[in-house]
Amino acid sequence: MFGLSINTRIKKDLLHILDNQTDFVPTKDLVAQIDYANHYVVRKSLNELFEEIRKHYLPEQLSLKINKHRGVQLFSEDGNLHDLIHHFISEDVVYKILMTVLEERCTPSEKLCETLFISESSLRRRLKEINVELAHYDVRMTFSKHIRIHGPEHMIRIIHFVLLFYVARQLDNLPVLVDKPFYQRMANEVCDSLSLTATTHQKEILALFLLATNHAVQKNQTLNYTQAETAFFSKIEIPPKPDFLTGWTLLDWRFLVIAIFSADWAGFGLTLDLTEVMAFSKTEPADVWLASFEHAFEPITIESRDFIREKVYKQLLSDKFFRLDNALLEMFQFVDYSSMLSLYPFYMHRFDIFWQRFIAEYPEYDTLFSRQSNLLLAIYLVPVMTYFPEIKLYNYSHLTVTSSHYIEQRVTAHFYSRYKLIFTEDMAEAQVIIGTHTPDKDLLRSDQTAIVIGTSLSNCDLSRIEKAIETSITQLIS
Template identity: 25%
Template sequence: MMNVEQYTTEPLFGLDKEFLLKNQLLQILDNSSNYLTFKEIAHHFRGISIDVLQQTCRKIQSDFLEWYSVEECELVIHPQLGARLLRKKIPFKALIDAYACQEISYTLLQELFRYRELIASDFYENQHVSESTLRRKIKRINQSLAHYNLRITFAYKIKLTGSELAIRSFYFYFLFLFYRQLPAVPGIAEQGFFESKAIKIQNHLGLTLSLKELGVFSLIYYVHEHGVHSGTPLRLTEKENELFHQFDFPPKPNFLNNWSFNDWQFFLLFTMATDLFEQDFDIATRDVLVPLFVFESLAWGQAFKMAFGQLTSEEQALVHEAIQKSLVLSYFISIDDEFFRLFQVINFETFQQQNPLFYQRFEQFWNDFRFKVPALDSSSFKFTSLMLASYFSPLDTQLYSVKIAVYSEVSSHFNYYLANRLKSQFKTKYDFVFITDFQQADLIITTFELPAEECYETPQIIIDPLLTSNDLLLIDQWIEKMIVKESDLLLSMSDI
């Protein structure tokens, strides 16, 4: 039976359940090229009736008829076949954003990040909501913001509280979620000022950014400039200070005369850590002989080797870079799984259905890695790891290579027979290379014990000619131990 991802509609950042339901319904329909019956759709949800799903689909259908032409986007509902989304010219994300921007929660967060405080009565009168409704909404938003060490207080004024570092970090991802680039953000006065300053910073750092990258870079600059302009100084904790001292930064440009050096360092580290650019922003670790986060990087490589194969030195360097960025970013913001899901960049269940063998190996890798490095056990880094894994080992999957020498007392033809059976049994896990030289082999598989002097210290496993399940288990366990031993040796060498 096909794996089905089950959704819940618990409020996130105060977003209404109806919005979350529409969001998830559109994801499900967009992942199907055919009609889905409402019974099939209901399998994706817990506690949502078919009647509610039908009503919600009709609301979406009505909205689309109002917003889009049939040539752009259409939700077709058939009394027997179910529902089908025909999206022709409209990006999927635009459908979700159109709903999100109508949410009071979105408006409240947008204005609070922009102004830091609001007159409560003005806001709920302008938004045509009661004070009690707004209080309930803020209570829900605070449940989500607590993960980011942020809080909204409600009195005569509605205020956003939290460290300046946390506010700037979250504000960027909030804007990036909906707009991706500065030119797309509505309501920013003097947008050209922020874009021109971003270009000056680019030139100061000697960067070469594409137009799209410059749009994102300008968005990050806007958030940080906005934070500086708010007048709240950027105070670092002892832990954050220690992190900053691990790096050397380029000098702060004179034209950022209202920025402290902490503002400048944070801007550069944060920008680098987002992993949205192929630039190092002229940041270097101070002790090049002792790189940061070596254990985490080697643990990733060890887990990858167990599931896919040995990394090259260049690939290991890419892993280290990705892990360093993720762990540096975690000092500023740790994107939880529900927030990550809103970015609509990956559906792990769909990927699994499309690439079952690869994903089976990836899950083996991921479970091993996250056990060793729980600090990176998140959907966002799982996605980063999946991107790296599919880059290093294409989706047809290069298997771990093992040199095997097969020997039996029966005949050479029986050796070939055993080799083919072994290859068939382990074809999704290992790439067996069969050789006749015992000395060059990683393992000898034989139907009777060979004299030690003939094996040249190569280990041997004695199997039954019938090649039983226990024989297969012994072979599998031995190879896994061999991989672990090699990986442990690599890790121990890194500690020297």
């Protein structure tokens, strides 16, 4: 992400892997999952992470156990790993370079080298790595006596906000030089001006965006939209600019309002009239989106079509406005695709049909950010449980009626959040047969799986049932 060191990335990925496991993870498995670095580098980062945790946390709060024979285990009392992640990212030299240049816009090279204790050649190399990542945003940094950042002003502001939001998350994690009460007060006043009913958390996000925007205003950085962008944004009617935003232009205010509106992930309930802008701009992507969605999922009712169309249009606007790169999303993993595929294969199969159909028409949306945000929108419109796979089971047990009922209830409840299980009275209808003894093989079809269970239904029994269900689902999808 933006050229952060490989050491920082490894530490973040180590925490992600370990946080998804409750037991020890063999070191060789950790190395295998971090396939972009050799085992010496991974072990070095692991040892550094161990020392950082031991230095900054009490064992009962957060600890990393490294056992020569069993592997590595992470313990977190409250599940809060973000403070640790914020600590080692904010100590990364690249992050310090980025934040310094974004805040100051023009930084003496010699002074930055002295502050960060790096040579001029090292700084040049770091800037070259940063520019590779910034190219996604049409932004770059130049090196001479001063380091400057160039590119579309709205993208520079978004990059600044993205770093604040993804790394710091809240004002309290920012340096003491930031006037936190000022931005908290400004966030409250903006909410009042826009009649937003915002939670404390939402106001915190808004305060970070205001911080990024106000920094630019104070540095006399003006927004420089293209003629087409200016025409597009002018079609969106927004409330008047409040007087307390001294020094802000109408374009600065418009930028903020549209950012709040398109950032549906923040949960702001801001409503704008899109009638004119939707008529002005091309609406074909939204039409193709709706058609692709109906093809893969279900017909959209006439009553909800306008609501969904606006939701889709806002989503596509967000894709253009917050054009986040793949490296950033992979770094912070807001949606774990591998887990989604494993837990909800039916739903993800339908989503893939929808998405491939849509991007075949509009390949410019074929990005990790767009796919992730549209998956979240799809889940918002059609809940995951709507497409839980239906699996029929047959209980082949020589037990009392109440004991058999107990087994069926245990199995159904255990898999309630993933599958729609139906116990049938006819073994021929079932895909999975469970029972306290093995049925005659002559009674089974080749596509049926029989699992022998104990009367107490152990965790191992449930695990074997799960594997049989997953095999049946694979057969259904294929």
